[in-house]
Amino acid sequence: MRVRVPARPAAALALLVAIALPACDRAPTVESRTDFVMGTLAELKVVSDDPVTAREALDRAFARLREIEALTTSYSETSEPARLARANGAWVEGVSPEVDEILTLGLRIAAESDGAFDPTAGALVAAWGWPEDPALPDSATVAAAVATVGWRDVERAERAPGRIAWRLGRPGMKLDLGGVAKGWAVDRAADVLLGVSDHCIVNAGGDLVVRGHRPDGKAWLIGVQDPRDASRIFLKLRLPDGTAVATSGDYQRFFEVDGVRYHHLLDPRTGWPAREVHSATVIAPDCATADAWATAAFVLGAEAGIAALERQPDLEGLLVTYDAKGDLVSHETPGFARYRE
Amino acid sequence: MTSDLFSVRGLWRALTPADRIVSLALLLGSIALGVAARPSGEPTAAVVTVGGDVVATLPLDRDGRVEVQGRLSPVTIEVSGHAVRVTESACPHRICVRMGARRHSGEIIACVPNALVVRLTGGAADASVPDAVTG
Incomplete structure (x- = not known):
């Protein structure tokens, strides 16, 4: 049925609408905030037509990041990894749900990667002095630290629903949850932002998750840093709703001794920096998984790393090596190409 | 006289020449304001x-x-x-x-x-x- 109205009032109404529309324009915009947390710069963006609500959500998301950092850091005597290490092999009761979930995921990926990722490598990381004061340890120190590493020797017990205990089973064993906790925290911060908007990005030092899309309706555009030149973008990815990406590279944190570069991505099985791959980028449904698998694939090397990623459902990856001439060589899972811009 | 509110052609026919001029001026003005309000160019x-x-x-x-x-x-x-x-x-x-x-x-x-x-x-x-x- 057609609505018929007198012409002059219709014209007047149309004119009013034409005049009022620009004034009432509350198109969604991107509210963003950056701050330092978990040893890196985090940048959170949320698309909203209500800036006040968006800013409040950003406050809460950063608070959640800091809460998880306090629980999981290796650099505080009050954190849960420190409490577990001090127990010296005894059971620790009342482990938080956060650490329980992170450690469970980390141990699962340790098993799936045959120990290339291992959340029990805390003593090894400390032996190298990462992240604050890195220095080349002698072979005996590295061997002693590797002896404390072993994902198989960690035990979990559920005393009652919600009452969780964990035990580190090797003498001197320490957790380093950094390779998975940051990604997990990114996921939880995104959960907070989803309370006010379906569209957001949470990025903590290159470990990031996207929800929804950009204000222009296109998928979020993510740059991958060139491993040879931090000022350049090596490729661009279009990430759809509910996708995370993380990259591990040997070009961020390193030092040199006698012309040899030593970076922070250690093979937990040998105790020394993994040498073949220069950059590993992993796309996953959640950032915790992407974070841990980026480290695992880097350590495994190009061929084994790609093979391991292909065995995992919902994971895609790109590993970069150099050829003899120093040119970049890309190795990627079959499904990675669909994310390329 | 009546016209279909949802028909642009009908609405346009119902307007007097003066209405049309005013409408066009307002429309162009709105567009110009919208463009002017948008940031453009390089960062400052x-x-x-x-x-x-x-x-x-x-x-x-x-x-x-x-x-x-x-x-x-x-x-x-x-x-x-x-x-x-x-x-x-x-x-x-x-x-x-x-x-x-x-x-x-x-x-x-x-x-x-x-x-x-x-x-x-x-x-x-x-x-x-x-x-x-x-x-």
Whole structure:
């Protein structure tokens, strides 16, 4: 049925609408905030037509990041990894749900990667002095630290629903949850932002998750840093709703001794920096998984790393090596190409 | 006389010449206002923060250098050719220096040990510039 109205009032109404529309324009915009947390710069963006609500959500998301950092850091005597290490092999009761979930995921990926990722490598990381004061340890120190590493020797017990205990089973064993906790925290911060908007990005030092899309309706555009030149973008990815990406590279944190570069991505099985791959980028449904698998694939090397990623459902990856001439060589899972811009 | 509210042609026919002139003027005026209100072009400034506090705002149309005190060390920031970069920092890994120049609105350079962020502001967001970078 057609609505018929007198012409002059219709014209007047149309004119009013034409005049009022620009004034009432509350198109969604991107509210963003950056701050330092978990040893890196985090940048959170949320698309909203209500800036006040968006800013409040950003406050809460950063608070959640800091809460998880306090629980999981290796650099505080009050954190849960420190409490577990001090127990010296005894059971620790009342482990938080956060650490329980992170450690469970980390141990699962340790098993799936045959120990290339291992959340029990805390003593090894400390032996190298990462992240604050890195220095080349002698072979005996590295061997002693590797002896404390072993994902198989960690035990979990559920005393009652919600009452969780964990035990580190090797003498001197320490957790380093950094390779998975940051990604997990990114996921939880995104959960907070989803309370006010379906569209957001949470990025903590290159470990990031996207929800929804950009204000222009296109998928979020993510740059991958060139491993040879931090000022350049090596490729661009279009990430759809509910996708995370993380990259591990040997070009961020390193030092040199006698012309040899030593970076922070250690093979937990040998105790020394993994040498073949220069950059590993992993796309996953959640950032915790992407974070841990980026480290695992880097350590495994190009061929084994790609093979391991292909065995995992919902994971895609790109590993970069150099050829003899120093040119970049890309190795990627079959499904990675669909994310390329 | 009646007309269909949802028919542009019907509405147009119902208007007098004067109505049409006024309508067109208003429409063009609205479009012009909308375009004028949008930011456009290159970023206009680099805003430097240390620990969240703004310590310098550098116009990008004037080349020059400024030294700011970060949490750990002094940091030298250079504006050249409408781009900004960190040229000197005593931080351990010098990632901020290796990040090179930034020239697009919204891009940032960060130095974690110094709690320093340089952000390009002003101008329109460039749709070809990534929303985030992994690396």
